[in-house]
Amino acid sequence: VGPIRYIFPAFVVAMWVVCGLGLASGQWTGIHWAMLGLSHLGCAIIFSNFVYVFSYGYGISMMLVNLLVMAWRPVPAVLLIGGLGVAYGIRLVWFVYRRYRSQGYSANRTRGDAANAGVPLPLRLFMWISCGWLMTFIAMPAWLAAGSSGAITAGILFGAGLMLAGLLLETVADQQKQVAKRSSPVAFVSSGLYARLRHPNYLGEIIFQIGLLAVTAVSATSPWALASGVAGPLYIVILMYYAARDQDAQQRRRYGDDPAFQAHQRQSGSLLPAL
Template sequence: MTDGTTKQPLTGHPPSQGPWLWPWSGWPVLWACCAGGLVRIIYAFGYGYGLSMAASAAMSWLVRFHLPGREVGGPQAVGLGLYAAYGARLFGFLYRRQNSQSYLSSKSWSKVDAKTAATPLGAKAAVTTFVSLSQTLSLYTLDTLCAPSARLAIEAGPVRQYGLAALSAVGLALEAVADEQKLAAKALAPDAPVMSGLYTLCRHPNYLGEILFWLGALGHCLVNSDASWRRKAVASLGPLFMVWVMVGAAARLDADALAKYGADPAFQQWAGSTPSLLPGLR
């Protein structure tokens, strides 16, 4: 008799940090991905973030599978794909936004550009380093899924193997659609609030998508790994940090929007009737 579960194949490799104290040794590559922050500090948060996610997927595949000749399992392939898709999507979106005339002519960009120009190089280097270190924690999360183990393989059905990855994919799609809707709205009115589309459900659907992506990705990496609880605890730091960042960013943007658009009756009605992050909650 079977219980409807499938057994993941054993890799035959002993537990290992991998070569060169992996994944911590991936930090220089991630720092290089974020090095645009030395020019404009927002490039570390934007382009650097996207490049780091894609680089994390590529390095994880190279170090954990290609070089040792290991076969990529289904859950591992999905995890690698989520990171790569997130990075490629974010970089492409930011590139298009950064080169759109509506964005470059907006008051928001003028303020950001002026602030960036006044930021000392030392501060830019510190932020670049901090962002790259946070991305190293996210790489550690993915490596918890990809690292070989000598312990017995996990008994896991399809829901356990892929259910949380589906949540992550939904979050990625939600964030992508919300970003595109906001970009289109800003092309028509660069300095007006976005209150249509997904923004009728909550004030920050893009941030909600980011939160769902990271919670799903974290869950996927943890439930498909038989790593120790200590390793899983460390693996949780990067994604949970990003969730905390998104919640804080939503609160800051709400305050900024109130100061900027608070006198607009339409904005007052929208802000008063639309939740910040979770649809259905006031």
């Protein structure tokens, strides 16, 4: 998606640097290697279908890694933040499963299968490694939530509230889009949340990630911990911004001559609702 092809590798390199600094200072420990291993296990679905790593791989990794952190230190703050991470993963896997089976998604599924067939093994390996690191760092805020006592503070509650709000918004937006596409697969979606906001699903994702950033801000006890908790969520926020821009451009190419689409563009915002 445009600049993302450069931004993503830069973030992955930054994560390697954070890991190296953590190893040198003794802050990167066995739990982090275990998180990394489970993230790569979840992302291994890329060897079945390349495009699945961004959907099933993301959801499975979120479930596995957050469950690991919860088992490692089952204190209230970790159970809350990790539990929301697990809920996110379950919702994503279920949504993707239903979407891939829907009639309205058949054209996208066909294009995805065709793209998968042409992906060489070296690229799969590169993306498997890179996405595994990304999924690990997205789960870092749950590890940070353990803090010194693992208690649920006002800051943890604030971050968790944002995560829950983002998760609910994304869930409702995805459901509304599924219903709309079921009744009219080739039309643009302009009902429900989409009446004033073109990408409420992306906004929900951004709010969820901002919640993780808030958890990091109140939980990090060192510059290294802060960097480790910021890297993953910040990348996803940037990704959603560019994904929304890309979707807007695609829709303009597809529906740009439709007067109804032109009116909807004037009455709606991309990532913030039009008033």
